[in-house]
Amino acid sequence: MSTRLSVNINKVALIRNAREGNLPNLQEVARDCERFGAEGVTVHPRPDQRHIRYSDIPLLKAVNTTEFNIEGNPTPEFMKLIEDNRPHQATLVPDSPDVLTSDQGWDTVKHKSFLQDITAQLNEWGVRVSIFVDPVPAFVEGAKAVGAQRVELYTGDYAKIFGSGQPARAVAPHAEAARVAAEVGLGLNAGHDLNLSNLRFYAEQVEGLLEVSIGHALIADALYYGLSNTIQMYKRELA
Numbered sequence: 001m002s003t004r005l006s007v008n009i010n011k012v013a014l015i016r017n018a019r020e021g022n023l024p025n026l027q028e029v030a031r032d033c034e035r036f037g038a039e040g041v042t043v044h045p046r047p048d049q050r051h052i053r054y055s056d057i058p059l060l061k062a063v064n065t066t067e068f069n070i071e072g073n074p075t076p077e078f079m080k081l082i083e084d085n086r087p088h089q090a091t092l093v094p095d096s097p098d099v100l101t102s103d104q105g106w107d108t109v110k111h112k113s114f115l116q117d118i119t120a121q122l123n124e125w126g127v128r129v130s131i132f133v134d135p136v137p138a139f140v141e142g143a144k145a146v147g148a149q150r151v152e153l154y155t156g157d158y159a160k161i162f163g164s165g166q167p168a169r170a171v172a173p174h175a176e177a178a179r180v181a182a183e184v185g186l187g188l189n190a191g192h193d194l195n196l197s198n199l200r201f202y203a204e205q206v207e208g209l210l211e212v213s214i215g216h217a218l219i220a221d222a223l224y225y226g227l228s229n230t231i232q233m234y235k236r237e238l239a
């Protein structure tokens with residue numbers, strides 16, 4: 001089973017927002033990411049709409065031919081966005097509005113009742129639910145308990161520890177969390193700060209990885225290698 005690459009286009013939207021107008025055209029970039037081999041498009045509309053705007057979502061949905069994954073904290077505004085646009089997957093992330101970037105996953109034990117209600121509503125709308133968690137077995141089990149179909153393991157700490165030259169220590173908790181996910185029957189996604197240096201090792205060591213969503217490093221790499229070439233480079237790391 002190969003791991004799907006979902007390209008997160010937040011940073012393309014950040015460049016677009018730096019000026020009036022529509023350059024780069026987000027719809028075109030999303031369509032081209034798929035044409036270049038992406039097996040999904042991911043966006044994370046934040047409340048301040050610093051990059052992805054709520055108005056982008058229906059336009060991106062209209063051109064999506066692979067999988068559309070919308071990430072975010074399940075606020076009423078987020079839930080309305082999901083109800084109106086019905087992406088394939090909603091990834092629930094516990095970010096506060098002012099956070100620079102996502103930096104932790106859910107405590108699915110402490111927030112069981114809330115996540116249970118949100119998950120049930122999303123499933124009722126036909127949307128697969130993935131819950132963003134740190135690689136902690138209890139939080140993986142908690143995601144199953146709230147009725148989610150998948151977990152997305154937060155790989156920020158993995159990237160930091162890998163980058164400090166300790167790959168085995170970096171990946172160990174993720175390999176264990178993946179085993180727990182398989183045991184309880186949860187699908188497994190992963191993301192945050194994955195890049196061309198740390199991706200292959202992660203995918204080789206973490207069993208049953210269905211999807212990685214990658215944005216920041218991939219878009220930065222595309223400045224040097226071009227978007228088409230870069231997407232192919234990332235897919236080769238997953239082959």
Ligand SMILES: CC(=O)[C@@H](O)[C@H](O)COP(=O)(O)O
Pocket residue numbers: 008010011043044046071093100101102132191192213215216
């Ligand atoms: C949830 C996660 O780790 C990322 O998907 C997040 O979308 C990154 O958000 P920024 O692009 O705003 O840093």
Ligand SMILES: NCC(=O)COP(=O)(O)O
Pocket residue numbers: 008042071152190191192193194213214215216217218
């Ligand atoms: N869920 C992770 C994601 O979509 C992209 O994270 P990053 O590669 O921008 O750090």
